Each structure stands twice: as C-alpha cells, then as structure tokens.
Amino acid sequence: MTDTAAATLDRSEATAFRSIDSATGQPVGEPFAVHGPADVDAACAAAEAAFDTYRAIDREARAAFLEKIGEEIMAIGEPLIEAAMRESGLPRARLEGERGRTVGQLKLFAGVVRRGAYLGLRIDPAMPDRQPLPRPDLRLRMIPLGPVAVFGASNFPLAFSTAGGDTASALAAGCPVVVKGHPAHPQTGELVAGAIRRAVAASGLPEGVFGHLTGPSNELGAALVRDPRIQAVGFTGSRGGGLALVQIAQGRKVPIPVYAEMSSINPVVLMPEALKARGAALGTAFVASLTMGAGQFCTNPGLLLAIEGEGLDAFVNAAREALPGAAAQTMLTKGIHQAYDQGVEALAGHNHVETIARGQVGEGVAQGQAAFFATTAAEFLADDTLGHEVFGASSLLVRCQSAEELAQVLSAAEGQLTATIQMDEGDTDLAARLIPILERKAGRILANGWPTGVEVAHAMVHGGPFPATSDGRTTSVGSMAIDRFLRPVSYQNLSAALLPAELRDDAQGTPRLIDGQPA
Template identity: 55%
Template sequence: MTLTGHSLIAGEAVAGTEGRAFGINPSTNEQLEPAYGLVSTEQLRAATAAAADAFKPFSSLEPVRHARFLETIADNIEAIGDELIERASAETGLGAERLRGERARTTGQLRLFADVVRRGDFRGVRIDPALPDRTPLPRADIRLRQIPLGPVAVFGASNFPLAFSVAGGDTASAFAAGCPVIVKAHNAHPGTSELVGQAISRAVRDLELHPGVFSLVYGAGTSIGQELVADPAIKAVGFTGSRAGGTALMRTAAARPEPIPVYAEMSSINPVYVLPGAVRGDADALARQYVASVTGSSGQLCTSPGLLFVPAGEDGDRLADAVARALTGQAGQTMLTEGIASAWQQGFRSVESAAEVELLARGQAGTTANAPAPAIFSSNLDVFTGNRVLHEEIFGAASLIVRYKNVEDLAEATDLLEGQLTASVQATEEDYASAAALIPVLERKVGRIIINGWPTGVEVGHAMVHGGPYPATSAPSTTSVGTLAIHRFLRPVSYQNFPQELLPAPLQDANPWQVNRLVDGEAEIQPR
C-alpha cells in the first residue's frame, strides 16, 4: 500500500496545511518518509461536520450490516500483511513477534464486538408493559434502550500502535455502539496509523456507509487535539496516555458549553504483594516472572509492575538476591521515542537520588538508541509511605521492591496509594487469611485483582476490567478493554406510551432485530 502522508477525512486523502511531522525510527533516531501534513482548524471542522452528518444513519444501522462493518475492518487490517508489521516496527522499535500478537488482538476485538452487535444485549432493552388495572394507580407502558452518544474523538496511544490506536479498543467499542469516530493519530507512528486508517476507510466504502463514519487526522495534541475535544460535534473522548495529557483533555471537555465525558486511561504502578508463604517458595522462579513482567516491551505497558511488596527477613533477602541475578543479564530494549527514553532517565534519577533507596540491580544498556538499562530499586515500607516520589509511575523498565515487617501494615500502605489499574497477590494457602483481609482494601483502589499471576497481559473478553480509580483512569466505573467498554459510548432513553409504529426496532413487540430483552423483569433470550 502507498503511504501518502495525508489525513483521511470522510474517505478523502487530505494534505494538511499547518506544517509537517515525520515518523522517527527510535532504534536509530533516523527520520522516516513520508512527511505527514498537519491539519488546519478548517480541515478538522470538515471531519467533525462529516461525523455529525454520519451519526443518524450509522446509529440506526441494522445489526447484520453493522457487525459486518467491524469484521470487514478486521479483514482489511489482516490483508495489509507484513507491510503493517514492518512499518510499525520501524516507527516504534517493538519487535515483529510482539506486533503480530498485537495485530491479532486488534482484529480479535473487532470481531468480538461484531458478535456483541449481533446479539444486541448492549442495547439494554427493558420493557415494562402497561398495567391499566393496577391499583391504586395504573402503570404506563415504559420501554428503555441504550442509544449511542454521538461522534467520538479517539487519541492513538504511543505504546500500542495497533490495539490502542486507530482501530483499537476505543474505536472498536465506539463503532460497535453506533458512534462515528475521528482519530487523532499519534505522531510517533504516523505511517502505521495511515495503513490502518486506509483499512477502515475501505470498510466504510465497501459497506456503503456514510463517509463521515471515520476520519483520521494528524496534528499536535496541544492544538488540534484540544480543538477536536472542544468541537461541539464531539460527544465523548477515548484517550490512553500520560496523566498530563489526559487531565488537559478533561479540563477542555469540562469547560465546554456542553461538557462531555473523557474516558482517559493514564498512570498506574500496579502493586504486587508477595505474602510470607509465597516468599518461602521457589525464589528464582518468582524473580524471573517479576523481572519478565517489568522488562517486557521495555516496561512500556500500562500494567507493568512498578512496585513489589516483599517481607523483610531471610526469605525476602533470598527473593531480592534472586531478582538481582535475574535482572543483571537483561539488556535494555529500544523505547518508543527519544522523549519517552529521556523521561525514563529523569524518573530513574529521581528515585536513585531519594533518601534510603538502594539501586538493587541494573541490567545492561541495549545496543540501539533509546535503550536504557532496566533497573530495580529497594527500600522499606516506612520510607515508601513517607516519600510520594516513590509512588509515581516511571514509564519503562523500572520497579521498586518495598520490604515490610508485618502483613497488617500492607493494608495501611495500600490506603496511601493512588488509584491503580491492577493489584496482584502472590499467596499460598497459608496466606489466604491475610489475602482475604487485604482484598477489600484493594477493591477500593484498583480495577483488577490477580492472584498468583502478574499484571501484564490483558485478556480481551466479557469479564475484563482495564480501568480503576483516578489517576489510573478518569472514569472508574468503566473499562477500556473488553465488551463492557461499549457502555462508555451509550446512554439510556425511556419511551412511554408509544404506539408500535413509532417505537425503535429493538423495542417493538415483534422484536425484528431479535435482540435479548428484559420484559417485565424476566429475561427474554433469543435463539442463536
């Protein structure tokens, strides 16, 4: 496929007029062709106006065609082949194996949402039939469904150029809800974004949908990104990135004449708790698993474990020694951008200079550019609870081991943590009583709790929560991964005493779309 360096606005390739940006190979810091033109305010408004025009027909799309649209996007992405993997690898430094897995996750979640659309459960149909003879007062006929919010702005993430970007989870769930999408491409992987954007545009064209269903624009987040969120046509925002970036979008969205929701996934250090029984087990195996979770993808995962609570004493010493051995042979991997690598170095220096914090172990610098040596620090619980610097995320391969004396102290320390995406507990059967006391505290702090596992690796399914209290996310009642993500872009509407002729299809007695419904409190399940 040919890269044009253009934005895709309602199906048309549009040359931006407000400067240029290039992808950069982070392994070499070399500039990649072509140049990408940055859109003007007028060009952005053309995209939002087209999305507003597309909303009515797209939001009422019949389920079979709607699901086929999502599946066609997945088919088109796979049809790009190795060109997509090669370009994404050049722009991000992520290896081909990791990117092939990410592509499979991207297409898999599109097909999963296609199944959701066909079943129709997400529409949340509830019917309370009229009870005209009820005393002392009759009941009106009341029917409810979830309807899409409107056009959604999605911001591509730096660390997942496929699964959290142009056709990633935010886009897939917004499309499944019936919302047109405008994606602000991440400038670190513009070519990857264009290839995927072309795949989506072809699906729009192949299904003969309104072209405003999808647009992809290039521009600075501080200008075009903010203008996109401020545009009155936009009704919700999906974002994965830094806390500073997410909170800036939240302020813009809240200051609008019509405030809109921002679903921002931001920062998390994902604590892991090693309880006394677990620490007496195979220290080398536990250390290898921990180091692998810290260093995978150069630590540039939102679920990377930045904090490991370990008992003080001989067993804890044995685990710390095993961690040092496991990390020493690890070489740094290329980070996503020179700026991200620089921020990692700054975070490393901040923790290294903190009082009563030891650099427990450090690997080796990688042989490419922007590949700092991974690092693990060590301190004790009193120091950790008294120094907020140690609670801050270092985005990359770095983590802190915190030694504790008593299991009872862990609940108090956990109360001091900010909101997190995950918490993990390493425990044996003898630890279950301690774990049971800790879990209610964790429930108040995180979106996902893991027993005897590690936080990296997020399954895309029906029961997954990838979210948590602020600053892990801006909306702790939601998730950005899994089928529950669709509900971010819906709202309920009730229809009272409507004649059948005026009811939307899912609410009609005949149920022409064959969706599952709750009728007078009883489930009405359609055969599949």
Template identity: 65%
Template sequence: MTPQGTSLIGREAVTGDQAIIRAVNPTTGEALAPDYPGLDRQAVARACELAEAAFASYRETSLKQRAAFLETIAGEIEALGDALIERAMAETGLPQARLEGERGRTCGQLRLFASVVRAGEWLDIRLDPALPERQPLPRVDLRQQHVPLGPVTVFGASNFPLAFSVAGGDTASALAAGCPVVVKAHSAHPGTSELVGRAVQAAVAKCGLPEGVFSLLFGAGREVGQALVADPRIQAVGFTGSRAGGLALLATAQARPQPIPVYAEMSSINPVFLLPEALQARSKEIAEGFVASLNMGAGQFCTNPGLVIGVKGPDLDAFLEAAGEAVKGSGAQTMLTPGIHGAYVQGVEQLASHAREVARGQAGEGPCACQAALFAASGSDFLKNEALQAEVFGAGSLVIECEDLAQMRAVAEALEGQLTATLQLDEGDVEAARPLLPVLERKAGRVLANGWPTGVEVCHAMVHGGPFPATSDARSTSVGSAAIQRFLRPVCYQNLPMGLLPEALKDDNPLKVSRLVDGRREA
C-alpha cells in the first residue's frame, strides 16, 4: 500500500483544499511525497456528524463483536508489512528495530483491550436488589453499569508514530469503550498515519460497522484540531504533546456550552533520586544506566530522566564524572522533526544560562542531530529558579547537588507534577527513602526503584499519567487497561423491568461478567 495524500472520513478518501502538509526526512532534510492538503471546517463537521450517527449502534455492539473489531485492526496493521516500517523510518529517522517493536506494541495493546472488552470488568457492574421489608424505609432495586461517553477526538503524537498515534492507546481504549474516534493526524508523519488509518478503515468495513466509527483528518496549524474539540458532537479528547498545545485544547473544551474532558499528557522531567548508600556503592553503574536511559531514542520520550537529585560530596562527584564521560562518548542521534530539534537546542541553551555544563555529547552532521547535554546546579539554585524545572525534550538533563537529605526532600516538594519519580536505593537507604515516598506519591503517577523510567509496560497495573502539568487529569492513565475508564461514565437503573435492563444487569448474568451484588463480589 502506498500513501495517497488523503484524509479518511468514514469510508471515503478525501483530498483537502487547505494548507499543505509535507513530511520531511529528518536525516536528510528531504521532503517526502505525497502532499497532504488540509481539510476545512465543513469536512471536520462531516466527520463528527458520521461519528455521532455511528455511536448509537456502535455502543450497542456485543463484547464479542467489539473485541473482534480491535483484533481485526491489529491484523490489518500487521498486513501492511514492510511498507509501514519503511515509510515510518523515512518520516521519523527512527531505526527499523525500534519501529518494528513499536508496531508490536501497537498491535499488542489493541489485543489487550480486546481481552479487556471480553472480560467485561470495565462495565463495573453493581447490583443492589430491592429490600421491600427494610425498616424504617424500604430500598428500591438499583443497578449500575458504565456506558461510553460518545465520539472521541484523538491527537496523534510526534514521538510515537504508531503506539501513540492513529491506532495507539487512546484510540484503542476509546474504541474498546464503545466510542467512535476521529483522529487528528500529526503532521510529522502523515504517510505513516494514512497507512495505519487505512488499516483501521478496512477493519471497520470488514467487521460490518458503521463508517463513522473511525475517521482520520489532516490539517496544518491548529484549525482542524480546535474545530474538532469545539464540535458539540465530540464528548472527550485524548492528546499527547506539548504543554502549550494541551492547554490550548483544554481551554477550547472548557469554553464550550457543554465542557468535555481533555486527557492531555503534556510535560514531565521525571526526577531520579540518588540515595546515599546506593550512590556510594554503585555510582558508576548508576551513571551508566542513567546516560543509557537519557540517550534512548535521542531522549524523545515523555519519561526521559531530565532531573537527577543527590547529596553533594565525593560519591555524587564520582557519579557526575562517570556520567559526564558517558555523555561525552554519546554519538549524535537524529531527532524526529526540525521543530523538535530546534526546541531542544533552545532548551539546552536555556539550561546553559542557568546551570554549569558538565558534558556535551558528540556533535552530528545531519540537520536534526541531537547532541546530548548534561548540566548541574545547587539545590538552593533549583529551589529559587523555576527555569530549572523546564522540560527539555531530548537527551538533556540536569543534576541537582543538595546540601543534605532535608534539602533533597525540599526539592521533591518543590517539583511540579510528574509522570514518574525514581529512587536509586540500597537496603541501607530504606529509612532515608521513607519520608520521600509520600511526597513522590503526591507528585507522580508512577514511582519506581532501581530502574529507569524510559519504557512503559502495556499491562493492567501501569499508570502513565500524573498531576498537572504531567497530565491535565491526574485520575487517569493513557497506558494500560485502566485507560478505558477515561471514556466511560456510570448510569444507575432504578426499578427497571427485567426486559428493559442492559444484558449485564439482568439477574441471570447472561454475559457472565464479574459483578458486585449487594456489596459482595459475585464469582
């Protein structure tokens, strides 16, 4: 399959007539065909109209049908074969192995949500049978389940052209919940987006679903995205990107006559705390692991370790020396887009104006080459300078040298919300870590020990979210099976006749799903 330069509105391929998007090979700077003309507001409205029309029947699909649809999408993506990987490599500069792994993750999470749909626990069924003889007042029959919100808009991410894009976690979880999806494709990888979009479109047709279950729209600038969020038929938004972009969408969503939830993953520097015993015992090992994590994918991960905190002294000096040497030996890697590269260079320059330079990596020759950078500053400087908390999206990081453990905790208290917080600790550090833990629970969605935050497992227990500005809603996750909860709401049914109740709420439990009956879990 070859990209055609079209948006996908329901079953149709539509060529826009607005400003053109051109993909650029970040390794060479070469523009890639075809051009992608953007859509106008009428086309956006058409996609939303189809999504609303599809919602009435799609929300009523059986658990089996919906699960099969998600599995069919995964199969159609895999059937694209090498064409998908080759196009993604050209548009992103990412290596083949990384993209093949990301394709596997994309299809894996679609299949994970298929299993979640079949199990039915996401319905959160609760039954409180009538108690007509209860004194002093009888209880009526009350039954609750979760239902889908309605059509959802998903924004593709720049740094994951597959796993957080057209058929990524936001789309998979929304479709699993029973919500049609209208995707705003990211301009950095339009060909990749179209190929995946056509795979989803094919799955919709193969499963006999209404065409409005899925659409894929292109548009330069913010007009298409803002029009989608403002459209009254859209009921929720999934976004991964910059803080500025997420806040702009949030403002639009809140300004509507009917405000809607925006689940935006935006900004995180993912602090790593080096506790004394661990630092003394394995400063070089920790430094090597840190730089490996920092350099992964040219640092273009939302979980990149952008801040390291330790107590100053010989052991932290040894860490800085080892980390500096590892950074100096780091080869330049191609960044995803000229825009991301430009923002990285600007961010590193900003850090250099507020902190001392420890090391720079090797300079590259390509137009989007990322030169790794490591800086250091005192704990007191960090506490009085908000600029040192700014995210640098790329392989740049800052080490904070604290006076003591009390100042380390003060630094933790001063942090903004984060996706992750990491403790590097040994057995002798447990008591030092104990007062930090409740602080980190308030600050981050995932707290980990003796690992590195890059790499997010797609599973049931994962939380990929956190307090603002990591996300716009700290109660949610964008990775893992709990992501489905973002696109659901509870409905209570009081005294409805058995024939009118949803299947999952009937006495004989025809769907065989887990239920809470009168406060007790039913097997």
C-alpha cells in the first residue's frame, strides 16, 4: 500500500468516525467509538493481567479456543460478508473465500499448538561425572513474548485483519492480542471482534486475552505501540505506516520487535524460451493476474523483466489487447484510489516511461483503471522512483538488452515478498544463474505461476528482505509465523516441581531434542 493512503485516513481524525461504503464514498450506519489514551491503557492493562494465565493454560485448551474463534466467525453468517462487501468493495466470492482462509488459519494454528513442535523443546541431561567440570542439567523451551499489538490491512478485511494471521499466530503462541482495528472496515472489524470476545468468554479465559481499539487516527496506533506492556507488533500496510511504527518501537525505553509487511512490487522475469513458446498466452495471463481484486494484493505483479525480442513483442501485444477489456473495479478506499491515480499519473507522465495500455475507465467514486507501462533497464537503474510500489492494478515492464542487464536490474531491486520466473525447460541454465540473486531479494520464489496466491501452509514464506518487510527473518503467513512471538528460555538444574510440564522427564507427546537429537 502507499503512504498517501495512510495519510488520507489520518486526515479523517477530526471528522465523525463512521463506516464508509466503498462504492458510494458515503458514510453508513451508526458511528463507532473513537478510542483514546485511557482505552489504550485499559486494553494493555487487561492484556498484561491476562498474560500469565493465558500462557499457562494447556495446549489443548488453547487450540480449542482458536477453533472456537473460527466457529464464532462462521456463526455471524451473512451480516459479516455484507459488511465486508460494503466496506471494502470486494466481491462476495472473494470475501467468502477470505473468510474460509481466516477460519482455516485458526485451524492450522490449532494444529500447530497441539503438536507443540513450536516449543522447540531441548534437553541436555546433566553429566555429574564430566571432567574437569560436571555438566548441569539444561532444558529449553520457547515462551510467548507478552501482549502483542496487531494492525490489520485494508485489502484483506478478514484474513489480514482483526482475526487474521497475526492475531491467530500471536494467540497460538500464548500472547494476548490488542488489535488496532482498521478504520476502512470498522463494521467488519467489530463483528469479528465480537466473535473473538464470545470465544474468549466461552473458553473461560480472562477478557484481556483480546482487546479491540477503534478510531480513525494514526495516533491511536502509536499510543498502543508506545505502551510498555506491548511486547511485539504485527502490521500489514504502507511503507510509511510500517516505518513509523518501527521508529516508535525502537524509541521505547525497552525496544520491541515490529513485524511490518510493507511494500513489494514482486518482479516477474519472463524468460526468453518461455516468451518464444507462449509469449501471447503469458501476456493474457499476466493481465488477469494484474487486475484480480483491482490489483490490491501485496503480491501483485508490479514489475516485469524481459529481454527484448519477438517473444516479448508477442507478450506486449497480447497484454495491449487484453487490458482495455479489463473492467474498472471499486478500490478499497477513496484514499487508496487517489494514491493509485497519483502513482499511475506519475508513471504515465514520466519522460522515459511508455504507456502500453490502460484498462476501462471507472464510473464509481473510487474505481481503479488498470495500467501497464514499459521502460528500459538503463532508465530503471537510473531512477529509483520507478521501483516504488503503486498499490493497485499497475505494472511496469523493464526491457533489457541482455541476460546480464536483466541480472543487473534484479540485483539493484529492493527486497521483495516474491520473485517469479516464467520459464521453459530451455531457460533452466539462465534461471539457475538468477536464483541466487532472487534468494537474496525475496521470501518466495515461484516458477510458472503468478505471485498473487499466498497459500496458507507449512512451507509458505510471506515475508522478505527490507522494505518488503521490516524483518526478513520471518513470515506472516503459514505455520512458521508462530515463531515471531516466541523467545527461548533455558532452565538449569530446576527440580521437576519447578520445570514446565513439557520439560519434565516423564512428559510425553511433544517433540524434543535430547543432546541435540530427536527423541
């Protein structure tokens, strides 16, 4: 997403806080609470008070709680889908799918919690007779960091928001969560928050396990991150917003980790043999990927790289033919639409950028018109701004003269969530040379697909080097996301009575390393 979008939301600070219908730009429904410092304090105090209780409940209870959240979300039924459609402008099928993904994530983490491998249990038994010194008994487990602040994204009002991946993984780790609800979908957020609160109550957990703060201002989120009881932050949104939270977190008396997923243009390399064999088909497929969901994906293909030639011409011609048929789609918010238009205008007006094609002009207040541009490798390398994200259905083709120039453009690119290679078998040698570059640039490398689908799985990485995220050592999607909210503690010579149950000699059923070997 773009900085301008965040700034636009901030300007609404002075106005009443209402839900906005994306299609009309008009407020609908009752106003929502505008929370302030006292609410932040109360939510953090409750989260802190709940932490020791919540982290100590047995894993089965925690897993059942996560599943219960999913059940409560499903039980909301039609009103949730309707609210999300109205607030986001996204179509029903997409939101029903996203709801399934949200519930699926909660189930995935329930399974992760039950298995317990995330605890990273290690035991190095004592060696009382070792020379010259005895070895103590050492046992290690991961413990949750403490209360976590979660900032959802506007582009996934369910799967990356109130009960999205960050909330699910932090709750799975044993951390209470305080969500700063996204002001672009307050109704959706409040419905989901209610589901979580019901699951908390039904599971007999302290209320502070989940807090929900609403309001249109960025200051509300800043106050939440400054609160000394918050121990980590999950964020999906703009680069400006993410970096602002990182700065606040680092300026605290006790700095805390911020996991901000920020901006990515997701380079797609169109390899020579693939272009030769199916340039036109790739061009058509590209347009479909670019325009899906009005291009409002973190993994939207915003940058294409290819070597000049007939295959590339076929690709460009096919895209030029397909794009004008792409319907304008309502974007998430007026601010995001404005930022998109500005980004597209800047590219369209750039001296060294050619406009290949545009999509249909929209009629609604916030409908995005897709855009496909081209430039040369030399120009791209000379102007950093050409590598900036334009959140929405806009993409830039970089025409390269050679494989060397293509590798040079990739090497100069910023960190990315994904990097894609469209290739045929004859491209394998060149692809093998590019992969070490791509590994250093992206969290996920794809062949012969489009980056927009992000599978919720064990082997998924939805993360990547800065500025794709603020911490490329982690993922925000998939089971590995639980690791972000944990830290190791070692216990030396503790009696069984004082050891955590899973580290006692007689504990069973949770994977452990004994002297570094699986046991």
